[in-house]
Amino acid sequence: MKIGILGTGIVGQTLAAKLAAEDHEVVIGTRDVAAALARTEAPWPGMVSFSEWHAANPAVVVGTFAEAAAHGEIALVATHGTSCLDVVRSAGEENLAGKILIDISNPLDFSGGFPPSLSVSNTDSLGEQLQRALPDTKVVKTLNTVNALVMVDPGSVAGGDHHLFVSGDDAGAKAEVTRLLGEWFGWRDVIDLGDITTARGTEMYLALWVRLIGPMGSPSFNIKVVR
Amino acid sequence: MKIGILGTGIVGQTLAAKLAAEDHEVVIGTRDVAAALARTEAPWPGMVSFSEWHAANPAVVVGTFAEAAAHGEIALVATHGTSCLDVVRSAGEENLAGKILIDISNPLDFSGGFPPSLSVSNTDSLGEQLQRALPDTKVVKTLNTVNALVMVDPGSVAGGDHHLFVSGDDAGAKAEVTRLLGEWFGWRDVIDLGDITTARGTEMYLALWVRLIGPMGSPSFNIKVVR
Structure with missing residues (x-):
């Protein structure tokens, strides 16, 4: 399957590597391809630089946001929440029209330190903002309630016996994403919360999620x- | 144990009935005792009027907020989130000083219909507001992530194999509340999230909780x- 991934952070890298390993044709999109490939410093402890990552994952093609969006039969947005609206605008509404966009972003704002606040919440959500910005695209919010390692390997947590959620206005798109989450990553239990306004629920859950990392001893939960 | 419960809604009633049935000395507090006992209409379908409820639970003493707070060795606040600051002010800071106050309230605002928004969230919480209003009281936020029936009977859901959370600034108070949650209701797994600012997490989780009622078929989950 042709898949476009918007964002080269830990989530984008993890999804791209996993999907490429399953022989999907993956283009990962970034703002400035040359600048991204020139990066030789790791953004975080425990990560490698993007150029090192790409050298280890040569099957993933690096392109612009627009090239990744145009390439994908389906697209995923996995950037910082505070920039994802800019990213989809750079990707081009026309390159995403008629397609499903899996929205994994969270509106975490670390500018005030830890714990982060949310840059949008309560009466709106990033998922809704993306759907409003892309009226011809079927936005499905999912995967944003777990960290990157759990996203692509749910079996690594409690044998996979836990839940993921989908939010979106298009029932067919949610059914297709639910099927792909199983086929790509092995997700067995996906709860359809309802329309895209239910993305407020999973995004606001992050306020609990970030405070569970300490008691759980790691973000892989x-x-x-x-009932 | 002498227990003061602030609020006569479904949560206050359910907690009071359960604790009185365990032979605790319970005073349930309300703004106007005569008016509360004169109510003969059920507030919601499926509930009975407060006077009928009290006739069925004669061991529970009905008093003012101040009387309930003064009576309790420990107090619980279980009112609508939008009124709980007024309620603890009516209860009297001096009547709660030196005591643990278990805060069960959620800042749900239904004025715009369903889904409710939160009247405080993101960079503050009801738990923090209560702690600031009552500097000499040990506020412990808990129980607010489940409905009243699950609060007092966790075994009714999945055999009791699920989690509750505590948030508060006083480690000893959280340990005591954790012990009481087990003794009173049978809670086995209580996660200490950290200081009272972590109440933001459990209160904001309500935005997901309200959207899970539909898929789960009832609020008893x-x-x-x-991990």
Whole structure:
């Protein structure tokens, strides 16, 4: 499958590497391809530089946001929440029209330190902002409630017995994304929360998620909804 | 144990009935005792009027907010989030000084219909507002992530194998509340999230909780944190 990934951070890299390893044709999009490939410093401890990452993942093509969006039969946006609206505008509304856009972003604002606040919440969400910005695209919010390692390997947590959520206005798009989450990564239990306004729920859950990292001892955890 | 409960809604009633059935000395506080006992209409479908409820639970003493607070060795506030600051002011700072106040309130604002928004969130929380209003009281936020039936009977959901959270600035108070949650209701797994600012996390989780009621088929569910 032709997949466009917008964003070269830890989430974008992890998704791109996993999908390329499954023989999908992945283009990862960035603002400035030459600048991204010239980066030789690791952005965070434990990560490698983007050029090192790309050398280790040569099957992933690096392109502009617009090239990644145009390439994908489906696109994923995995940038910092504070920049994702700019990123999809750079990707081009026309390059995403008629397609599903999987929105993984969270509106975490670390400018005040830890814990982060949310740059949008309560009566709006990033998911809704993206859907309003891209009226001809089917935005499906998902994967934003777990860290990158859990996204692509749910079985690494409690044998995969936990939940993911989807929010979106198009039932067919949510069904297709739910199918792909299983096929790509092995997600078994995906709860359809409703229309794109339910993205407020999963984005605001991040305020709890960030405070669970300490008690859980690492960010590789998730929740199971039980009744 | 002498327990003061502030608020006569479904949460206050459910907690009071359960604790009185365990032979605790419970005073439930309300703004106007005569008016509360004169109510003969059910506030919601499925509930009975407060006078009928009290006739069925005669061991629970009805008093003012101040009387309930003064009576309790420990107090619980379980009012609408939009009124709980007024309620603790009515209860009297001096009547809660030196005590633990278990804060169960959520800042749900239904004035715009469903889904509710939160009247405080993101960079503040009701738990923090209560702690600031009552500097000599040990506020512990808990129980606000489940509905009233689950609060007092965690075993009714998945055999009790799910989590509750505590937030508060006083480690001893959180340990005591954790012990009481087990003794009173049977809670086995309580996660200490940290200081009272972590109440933002459990209060903002409500934005997800309200959207899970539909997919789960009822509000009697909870989450288990897995790793």
